[in-house]
Amino acid sequence: MKRSNLSLSSRFFILTALCLFLILESNAQNNVNCDSLLKKKYNIREIKDKKLFLEEVRTLILCKYDSLDMYIFMGPKGDLPLTTAGTLTIKKTASIKAYTVSSTQEMISMREVMHGFSELKKMPDYDELRAKVGALRKIIGQTATEKNWEYDESLLKKAGVDTYTITKIKKIIADNPGIKYEEVFDKLNQQAFQERIVETPRKIGDKEKLIEGLYTYTDYNKGLSKAKESGKPILLYFNSYVSIPARKFEFAVLQNSEILKTLNDHFEVIVLWVDDRTLLAKDKAYYSKSLKRDVKYVGDINMELQVDNFESDFQPLFFTLNTAGQRVASSSIVGVQEFLEFLNKSRK
Structure with a gap:
């Protein structure tokens, strides 16, 4: 049973789609903007305090990728949790299929940021990750209710949540009327920790x-x-x-x-x-x-x-x-x- 109200993720998708439409309508201007942004550099130590940096990264992502890619790259809070480690301070070397960190690196270019995203997209499980994140986006921000459970359960399964965990989520919802899914996952987190204490030898x-x-x-x-x-x-x-x-x-x-x-x-x-x-x-x-x-x-x-x-x-x-x-x-x-x-x- 599909929700009749417009979800947060749906509103996000529509807004992003509108941005993409405007980008397509001004293709020549956008290409110039994308090219100029790729040449920019930032001081690593100052990045977290720069809203402009995050806005420009979003713009660059939409130059090449879609809204779901942007959500994965930027993270649920839009603050680049993946890029912080995977792109901004870590450089790939030819001698080892891992990442080595340069503690002396102060500047990062937008071109390096986009290269990091490109490497992330090459991960063998990325398509599976897209499908799972896309499913989760549809319930994040929503109120969890028994009325919508059938639809929400199908999304949780698409997101790769196992049957045992889904059963626990359903119980949390039944015991906490009107709870938001963010709170559901927080309670699930606490339960997982307590169970681990009990089960750990x-x-x-x-x-x-x-x-x-x-x-x-x-x-x-x-x-x-x-x-x-x-x-x-x-x-x-x-x-x-x-x-x-x-x-x-x-x-x-x-x-x-x-x-x-x-x-x-x-x-x-x-x-x-x-x-x-x-x-x-x-x-x-x-x-x-x-x-x-x-x-x-x-x-x-x-x-x-x-x-x-x-x-x-x-x-x-x-x-x-x-x-x-x-x-x-x-x-x-x-x-x-x-x-x-x-x-x-x-x-x-």
Whole structure:
């Protein structure tokens, strides 16, 4: 049963379509505008404070891609969460199929930003991602009701949400009349964290079981201290409890026997959950300038670390570090062979 009212995503699509129509109507002027924007450069440290930068990126995206691509690239909040790590501060090298970070790079060109988007579009699962994000966009911002459940359930399935999770979503909606879907997902996130605490086997020392055969540190400082002691490099994994791509990657890649052996024998693995809802003591809470909100949970600390030290705010994302905590390389989701190559080259 389709909603009779116009959804937020529909209104967004219509507005974007109107923009595209106007672009087509002024094709010559637009080409000049696109060409001139491609030549622009920005100081990385100032980008987050520049609304003009985000507006110009949106304009460039629509020069080449469609509204759904723009939503994926810009992120739900329109603040470039993917580009922050994948394009603005990370450059691809020919010698390794991962990304190496230049801490001295100050300027970024729009041409590099667009190249990052082009690389993202080449990901083997991008078409699947488009379909899933397109389905989710239709319910984000909507009020979740039992009346519209049949239609919403079909969208959740198209978005790749599993049956078990859909059942939990339905219960949350039944127990919370008038709840917005943003709140539904927040409650789902909290439940996932609580369930993980219950289901997680006993820790081994300071390590916690991530998957069968792999125990990891969940405290950055403890993992770094161990790396200095053992002399092994670090694999730093920024993770989220509700990330479907992360769960797929752990199942399909991290559980590979050769990768498990490489990680256990040659790395100290640190997994930082950015949505860990463990409350900090009141005297440990503080305001984060980079996050622009209060830091009240362990996950907030992990997110702040990722934003401040690794110029990124999306998950899953991997960094290899030396024993001094300095970045060696980084990688997003790749296949078994690519990830193994990333690990082996990071050891050298």
